[in-house]
Amino acid sequence: MSGDPVQVPMQIDEQKLALVTGAAGVLGIAVTRALAADGYRVIMVDLDQDRLGTLAADIGPSAIPWALDISRPAGVIEASERIRQRCGDISVLVNNAGILSNNKLCETGDEEWRRLLSVNLDGAFYLCREWLGGMKERGWGRIVNIGSLAMKTGGLTAGTSYTVSKGGMAALTLSVAREAAPFGVTVNAIAPAYIRTPMITEFLSPEQQEQLLEQIPVKRFCEPEEVAHAVGFLVSPLSGFITGEIIDINGGLHMD
Numbered sequence: 001m002s003g004d005p006v007q008v009p010m011q012i013d014e015q016k017l018a019l020v021t022g023a024a025g026v027l028g029i030a031v032t033r034a035l036a037a038d039g040y041r042v043i044m045v046d047l048d049q050d051r052l053g054t055l056a057a058d059i060g061p062s063a064i065p066w067a068l069d070i071s072r073p074a075g076v077i078e079a080s081e082r083i084r085q086r087c088g089d090i091s092v093l094v095n096n097a098g099i100l101s102n103n104k105l106c107e108t109g110d111e112e113w114r115r116l117l118s119v120n121l122d123g124a125f126y127l128c129r130e131w132l133g134g135m136k137e138r139g140w141g142r143i144v145n146i147g148s149l150a151m152k153t154g155g156l157t158a159g160t161s162y163t164v165s166k167g168g169m170a171a172l173t174l175s176v177a178r179e180a181a182p183f184g185v186t187v188n189a190i191a192p193a194y195i196r197t198p199m200i201t202e203f204l205s206p207e208q209q210e211q212l213l214e215q216i217p218v219k220r221f222c223e224p225e226e227v228a229h230a231v232g233f234l235v236s237p238l239s240g241f242i243t244g245e246i247i248d249i250n251g252g253l254h255m256d
């Protein structure tokens with residue numbers, strides 16, 4: 001082994017600025033904390049300014065709360081411009097905001113269909129469109145899209161609109177990954193399942209939880225920090241050769 005430095009494009013963006021959507025949620029706050037611990041300033045995007053403010057205060061000055069509805073294109077454009085002026089350009093974008101519906105096709109109304117697609121898919125598209133250009137110009141960037149096991153399985157318990165929105169996110173990941181690859185920008189997705197959130201701990205009975213655990217080979221639910229760890233891995237400089245990948249985090253429930 002020589003003592004020469006590894007020959008990979010290292011991060012040239014000294015200011016290490018990240019943007020995480022859905023940052024006030026269970027997974028978003030875990031991702032925000034992990035990036036902040038890694039030296040990033042993190043723009044925390046979510047709907048509720050008060051909740052964001054409380055969470056950001058707990059993390060410290062590296063967390064910047066930013067109330068924004070990502071499903072509104074004009075709002076995303078305006079907020080991105082203000083973020084650029086106030087904080088600079090981001091080099092890491094984590095599209096994590098998402099809403100769930102378990103309604104299958106025949107129970108899915110028009111409004112629900114549009115709402116799920118606009119938050120889960122359109123929001124990621126608007127944000128990628130705003131920030132990819134700067135990453136390409138600077139020759140370094142990381143985009144991580146939080147998908148779901150549903151994107152690979154047709155949705156087990158998840159409904160049609162949710163499953164389609166996450167399937168669209170998989171295609172968005174591959175399309176933008178191909179476009180961005182020559183510019184030092186990687187684009188990947190994570191497909192988690194059964195993260196230990198209130199949806200499981202509060203809304204499922206102990207019997208229902210037991211039934212689920214029976215099916216998961218590792219016999220436990222996923223901790224939010226485990227997904228945040230995968231995000232940290234994907235955004236690190238030495239992950240620059242991984243792009244257009246969808247990483248499963250499902251305890252062996254689905255293997256491909």
Ligand SMILES: NC(=O)c1ccc[n+]([C@@H]2O[C@H](COP(=O)([O-])OP(=O)(O)OC[C@H]3O[C@@H](n4cnc5c(N)ncnc54)[C@H](O)[C@@H]3O)[C@@H](O)[C@H]2O)c1
Pocket residue numbers: 021022023024025026027028045046047048068069070071096097098099119146147148149191192193194195196197199
């Ligand atoms: N929890 C799980 O088991 C699980 C499994 C697979 C995938 N996921 C995905 O992980 C992501 C995070 O899930 P979570 O469990 O942390 O959910 P969560 O409900 O705790 O967090 C989602 C956050 O997104 C925010 N949000 C919703 N609509 C928004 C909008 N229009 N603009 C900005 N923010 C908005 C919400 O306010 C919320 O804080 C989602 O994309 C979800 O689909 C979760």
